[in-house]
Amino acid sequence: MPRLGREFYGRYTPSVAKDLLGCTLVRVDRGRRLSGIIVETEAYRGSGDPASHAYPGRTARNAVMFGEPGHAYLYFIYGFHHCLNVTTEGHGTPGAVLLRAVEPSEGADEMVRNRGVKGGAHIADGPGRLTQALGIDRRLNGEDMVASETLFIEEGTSPRRIGRSSRVGIKVATERRWRFFVAGSRFVSQGRPSTPTEPITKP
DNA sequence: GCAAAGATCGGCT
DNA sequence: GCCGATCTTTGCA
Numbered sequence: 001m002p003r004l005g006r007e008f009y010g011r012y013t014p015s016v017a018k019d020l021l022g023c024t025l026v027r028v029d030r031g032r033r034l035s036g037i038i039v040e041t042e043a044y045r046g047s048g049d050p051a052s053h054a055y056p057g058r059t060a061r062n063a064v065m066f067g068e069p070g071h072a073y074l075y076f077i078y079g080f081h082h083c084l085n086v087t088t089e090g091h092g093t094p095g096a097v098l099l100r101a102v103e104p105s106e107g108a109d110e111m112v113r114n115r116g117v118k119g120g121a122h123i124a125d126g127p128g129r130l131t132q133a134l135g136i137d138r139r140l141n142g143e144d145m146v147a148s149e150t151l152f153i154e155e156g157t158s159p160r161r162i163g164r165s166s167r168v169g170i171k172v173a174t175e176r177r178w179r180f181f182v183a184g185s186r187f188v189s190q191g192r193p194s195t196p197t198e199p200i201t202k203p
Numbered sequence: 204g205c206a207a208a209g210a211t212c213g214g215c216t
Numbered sequence: 217g218c219c220g221a222t223c224t225t226t227g228c229a
Contacts, residue, residue, distance in 0.1 A: 044210075059226075077224085
């Protein structure tokens with residue numbers, strides 16, 4: 001499948017987050033292709049979104065969010081985990097979509113090894129698990145996912161039923177339901193409510 | 204300089 | 217369900 005282009009990412013962030021469901025995240029690690037179908041995302045914007053890293057303004061860490069859409073924004077959290085985002089919007093408006101879970105596709109055996117846990121469950125259902133499974137860390141911060149040979153996203157088929165909820169792990173702006181997931185998928189990180197899709201309204 | 208909080212995970216009760 | 221691990225970034229003195 002062709003990969004997503006700049007124009008896909010350069011849109012209203014919650015729309016990008018929703019449209020990424022069903023697309024394939026690809027990581028080429030030491031010559032091997034690892035991939036998974038995106039089943040859960042969250043949208044983060046800038047001013048007006050207190051839950052976003054970009055809310056207080058541009059800093060050294062969040063600079064990528066203020067740049068060109070389609071780049072990887074990676075940060076280290078809780079002393080243990082990396083989180084992978086793709087930047088959105090552009091033209092001075094910060095935005096990023098947090099990739100929270102994928103359904104393992106190519107190279108699932110290596111993902112299990114990367115995770116280093118027993119059993120086949122919980123391979124990439126959570127932002128920290130996802131990056132560990134695919135061998136992604138901060139060295140890829142700023143990577144241009146439109147042109148990169150090692151980290152990019154390919155087109156896919158939009159899932160039939162999409163659920164949405166408040167974002168996970170935040171304490172502010174919980175009224176915004178900017179977490180999107182494939183309804184009924186057992187690969188999402190938590191909760192499988194059968195919430196129907198609603199139109200996305202701009203603030 | 205220093206203190207505090209953080210878009211989490213895994214193990215244990 | 218609760219708790220501890222571990223470290224980066226940021227804000228304020």
